[in-house]
Amino acid sequence: MSALARLLLLVLLAFAGCQREERSFRADPVATESIEKVALVPLSPGPSGPVTDTSGKGKEYENNAYHLAQGKTLYKWMNCNGCHANGGGGSGPALIDDLWIYGGSIENIVQTIREGRPNGMPSFRGKIPDDQIWQIAGFVRSMSGNVPKDAAPGRDDALHPRPAENRTPEFPPVSGGAPPPR
Amino acid sequence: MKAHRLAEDLSALPTYGFGTSMTMWWGTLGFCALEGMGFALAIGAYLYLVHVNAQWPLADVPPNHWPGTILTIILLASIWPNLQAERRAREENLPAVRRWLIVMCALGALLVAIRFYEFTQLNVRWDQNAYGSITWIILGLHAAHLLTDLGDTAVLAALMFTRHAKGKRFSDVEDNAFYWYFVVGSWLPLYLLVYWVPRW
Amino acid sequence: MSDALARRDERDLRDTMVDGSELHARLAKTWGTGRGLIAALSTVDHKIVARRYLVTAFVFLFLGGLSAAAMRIQLARPENQFIGPDLYNQLFTMHGTTMMFLFAVPVMEAVGIYLVPLMLGTRNIAFPRLNAFSYWVFLFGGLFLWVAFILNIGPDVGWFAYTPLSGPQYSPGKRTDVWAQMITFTEIAALATAVEFIVTILKQRAPGMTLDRIPLFVWAILVTSFVIVFAMPAVMVASTMLILDRLIGTHFFNPSEGGDSLLWQHLFWFFGHPEVYIIFLPAAGMVSSIVVAFARRPALGYLPLVLSLIAVGFLSFGLWVHHMFTTGLPQLGAAFFTANSMLIAIPNGIQIFCWIATLWGGKPVFRTPLLFVLGFFFIFVLGGLSGIMLASVPIDTQVHDTYFVVAHFHYVLIGGAVFPLLGAVYYWFPKITGRMMSERLGRWNFWLAFIGFNLAFFPMHLLGLQGMPRRVYTYQPEMGWGTLNLLATIGSVILLISFVLFLWNVVSSNRRGEIAGDNPWDAGTLEWATSSPPPPQNFDRIPLVTSREPLWAERGPLPVVGGLAVDMRQVVVGTVTEARPILRESSPEPSIWPLFAAIAVGGTFLGSIFTPWAVVWGSIPVAITLIGWFWPSGSPEDEK
């Protein structure tokens, strides 16, 4: 019996992974910005790609169900849908497609939210605490299916404009798209 | 073990029978009861949702009832071959039982195929609204019954072509036929619910 | 005799042809389980399956008890920092879920699986392979839940999992999916067992055991099984809807798309209230057995007792709304359910009166089983009466979802089910193991449990009235709830100690207890006619029943029937009302396929919380294992 229990344990470990369910309420260290060296494009001179150096915080956020769900709530609370609507885009670009003007990695998205972008995207540094920016960025990744399906949020108790993130097919990010006209 | 004295000899009793004499018949009845309760609760949930929504159905077009109606007619018609299978089993008439089981398999396969087509004709998706969800789950619940009974009948039909096709196996055939009546009977209220309540 | 010997060669040996130890040995060989791991995993012996069920259910009882102890430590003083809200919410969910789904219902079924065939004088439960399957499914469901908890995927939405809190928006991750699928596991097990009981009791009673000679415990199991058949599908439908909402975006509980969160509550409590009686009714049957055995006389009011059981079973379906009095339902409807809820006091009252009258008219023998039954009276009557308060809409608006309710249902469930269960263990332990449990430890066990229980739960009534809501992980010092909570914690520690004592008594008595003999209590029902522990065939010959208490009526040799096969598994099948024998139906032999089927089903459910396609792909192994299960192996049992 114990052999069976151990087997079941292994299967569960393989499928779920504990970190997907961890609920860390208090970011540590408190509200400190991590330094992410990221590139906006996949190109750089020479044989190798651009030189990047990320803190690894991204995985922690985009693989975690609780963070993604918080990100989904904050996306509405911080009025992201004011410009991006439910992800289909409005005065801001669409977030559910594969096209990323300023890079589609979670670090890119964090930078986009933190620093803002020309033509309308405001900078939220100091307005949204850093860990919440990560949560929102993780959720934005889930909108195009780029987070694990078993961590992605389900539907909201609201009108449903599109299938929820846990049913969104994966659109790997590609560089492209045009900044919205002013 | 307490000392005992023999008071009665049951040596002459048969080892199998048909209908209510067998434990299996009662077991099947038990499963019909609990599955029937499942259907009843799904119907209750449907009517509850009708009650809480001012407008019903929550879709522009009610489902296309024709596939469902055809399925209902075939289901009702299948009672006759099913009855034949049941009677021939009681008579332990192996060739006839084989024949009618194959007919029932064919009918079952046809019904499953129609059921898959039915889903495409509901004019609502399960994730569109609560009306779509409850319609799909009701149809799905019954589809599961069609599928399992088809599997059951197919295995039994195969069994009747082996050396095991004797004795109490005929009782199994009868039992399978009994379950089919439940599959047919439980569909009728669901049919009205899925196809005609939205038109009401 | 020579004629009989000649027929031996035809491989159709009947129990009329052999006798004594040869008959016993041959039957034991036919019905035995065999040696080795494969044989152990293939067994279909109801006694072995029941023992596994019992042990597993008690392991879950201890796990549930430990989670309760952790919660009590956290609540012992205001603003305690022992555990935080996240773990606390998981703990109380695990506690409730474990106690209801993995302990209370399975343990009652386990006792039934062990005793019902013995009390009915048959050799195995109906559909023994289904029985083995249901155990495996239950085990996998329980392991699934607890392994998930250890991996920090433990559900945290309460054992009632109200939407929208348990829905996709407010319960991220897999935690609630684990809960919803665990429900499916355990309900499949319970439903299968219920069908087995119904068929066993209706069809496999010993010849002569007419409906009015069925032991009261068996009646209780029969009524319980019907309640299970009609109540449990509700929670399966509900948990399926919940998981569909969470995984594939249906809208059953989404008010913005035509759904309704109260639909969940209706479906859940349509199951949830009968659930209480699913747990209580078998316990009532145990009380009847123990009262009759220790009052040393037949039950006074057999018919009223049976009718009360049936009435409780029926009425239990008309009470569910009293869990929803504060949800804003129409006032008139709520008042109707007040009347209904109070009505159930009448059949329950009749049972209590009949038991007391039986004790009054008998000559009570004060042994540990009876002590636990007396504890049951003290606690359960109090819990039942506070239940009448909860049935009243106005009073319910004050005490609903407070510690008053926590106190009430622990009085009902621990008093009404656990105390009789412990009494039942002391009572039937000699039958199961062949050894008596220690009477001295038993008395310690009882008094510690009794005092600990009342100390732990009586103060909770007062806490509820003082405004302490349920399911809070802490409270502020200025609320003034500290003293009573500390008292409750001390009581729960004493209660826990009593259970450790119980465990010790079970383990040590199993090794060194006094040898019991067939009928240590001189009780009257058929399970005491066979040896302790019973042989694989239960009885060498099937008893012929002439009375409600056959062993009291037949002080001499027991009348039996003969003519069943010896070299293959056969049981007597009779008519439903009179138990007139009509068939010598064969009973399935051991098979490994139920285990494989349970693994296939378990894997399918496990996969389905990650992708709906698991149901499609999982159906293939499920179908293969089921065919393996039902395909005849060519054994005599299969062919005759």
Add this chain to the structure above:
Amino acid sequence: MSRFSLFLLPAIGFALAGCRGWQSALDAQGPQASELAWLFWIFTWVLGAIWLAVMIALAAALLRSPASRPDPLLVNPAQDRRYAAVVASLAVATGVVVLVLTGLSVVSQRNLFRVEEEAVTIRVTGRQWWWEIRYEEADASRSFTTANEIHLPVGKPVKIILNSADVIHSFWVPSLMGKQDLIKGQENDIRLVADRPGIYRGQCAEFCGLQHAHMGILAVAESQQDFERWRDAQIRPAEPPGDPERQKGQAAFLTQPCIMCHSVRGTPAGGKVAPDLTHVGSRKYLAAGTLPMSRGNLAAWIVDPHGIKPGVNMPTIKLQPDDLNAIASYLEGLK
């Protein structure tokens, strides 16, 4: 039996002690709560007496000296018939008691939910894990929003409309009225009256997630004049701060993340997802009945909300100690 009564004595003592306390169902402060307490005590006495009678009967059954009967089947049919008659009459008596109690309950229910013309309408919206409170007036300019504290004039019927923005909560101020659930997509209401001025505490009574334990609400009953004064003050926007410390605090508040969620009427802070802070300093408690209002507690709450209410939606933000103190004093001054 003496053992039992020994145990019961302290229990009864605790029961009497339970009548006091500021969140007690038996400390009735209005007609609704009094009706409930009255019904509760009737039930308690009747059912307690029944329990006692059953226990006495049980004890008598056990202790009476039994006739010696070696054979369990040897029962006296005439005696059994007498017992059966007793059981039958007890069953009838149970039925009568149940009927009477049901009748009392139904009458009480009608009294409890009787609809009276309300003097004040309060809309309470449950949120994870605080109460949004809106006083609704026909004159929209006299409607206003606050949080976690309701005020009501003594002796006047108050209608409370209950709704939820997320999961199910339950509104319960035991000294005034029984509880009623707040459910998204559904509007419930209750009516209550407070007889005496005082502060009555309530708490969410339906499990609503991580911080269900810290979701308190205060009901402040006061005289009509006090209530009017309070209401007029609440309607006004926040007064601009006078002293430099608080001016600094306001400036810091407006540049920090605070404004993404909180509103202070009369300033640019217009967030809609967290409690309205316009008159936060006038409230008696912070963080939904969790901390008494004080500058120190405000600072503690701002600097580490997750230490106090782990999992709450208020984020931990980075603040300089100076700014923290200034913001706390600014908020404390928002009377």
